[in-house]
Amino acid sequence: MLLHQSFYSFALRRNQRLALSTSKPPRWPLPRRPAALRQGLGTQATRHQKVRRRACLARTSYTCFATKETVLVGISSSSTYGGTTMRYIPPLFPSFRRPPMSLTRSLQGGTIRGSINLPAQSLWPTIPTLYEVFKAAGLRRIVWYCGEPSHPLLVFAWCFRSAYSSRFFARSWQPGGELVRGPYRKQGRR
Amino acid sequence: MESVVLLEGIKGWATAGSEYTRWMDEYDQRAWVTTDA
Numbered sequence: 001m002l003l004h005q006s007f008y009s010f011a012l013r014r015n016q017r018l019a020l021s022t023s024k025p026p027r028w029p030l031p032r033r034p035a036a037l038r039q040g041l042g043t044q045a046t047r048h049q050k051v052r053r054r055a056c057l058a059r060t061s062y063t064c065f066a067t068k069e070t071v072l073v074g075i076s077s078s079s080t081y082g083g084t085t086m087r088y089i090p091p092l093f094p095s096f097r098r099p100p101m102s103l104t105r106s107l108q109g110g111t112i113r114g115s116i117n118l119p120a121q122s123l124w125p126t127i128p129t130l131y132e133v134f135k136a137a138g139l140r141r142i143v144w145y146c147g148e149p150s151h152p153l154l155v156f157a158w159c160f161r162s163a164y165s166s167r168f169f170a171r172s173w174q175p176g177g178e179l180v181r182g183p184y185r186k187q188g189r190r
Numbered sequence: 191m192e193s194v195v196l197l198e199g200i201k202g203w204a205t206a207g208s209e210y211t212r213w214m215d216e217y218d219q220r221a222w223v224t225t226d227a
Binding site: 068 | 191195196197198202203209211213216217221
């Protein structure tokens, strides 16, 4: 142990001596690259990285809320809304759409017409199925609401958006410069 | 496909007026009045 420490301290001292004596940078400890290079700034980004960055910015910058006025306009008439056409979609399975009123307290008072009632406990594992259903129906915009005001509905909306808003960019590019593995990376590009 | 959250929730929708409650199923005014009070 003692030999070990003394050997490395000797090596350090030798390299420091070399660094002092010559103008060359020392071999050890290795000089860190500049911060700009370490973070990937200033380097030439590939086309794929640029596209991914743009997609991430677009995905995080657009609004994640819809006011009730906008939704009312979209529901009541086929109109152009945010560049996409929003239309009233009749409910998918009318007979199974709504459980008995006595079972669910959150349904007291009514629901917005055409909305699908999903229990919040099983919403997270059914998100992939929901995406397939919505995609088959040709929907362009999903509006979430919950009868319970304190429910973290934003989390579900964010998960849905981050996973399925653009399947090509499932591997998300963070603006900080780190490429983070998304939760759905193993499914590949779709 | 975009994913947005309805601002003010279903409560804001139900208490906004008749033009909004016209687009509700099984609307019960008493439920919303009692939750407000």
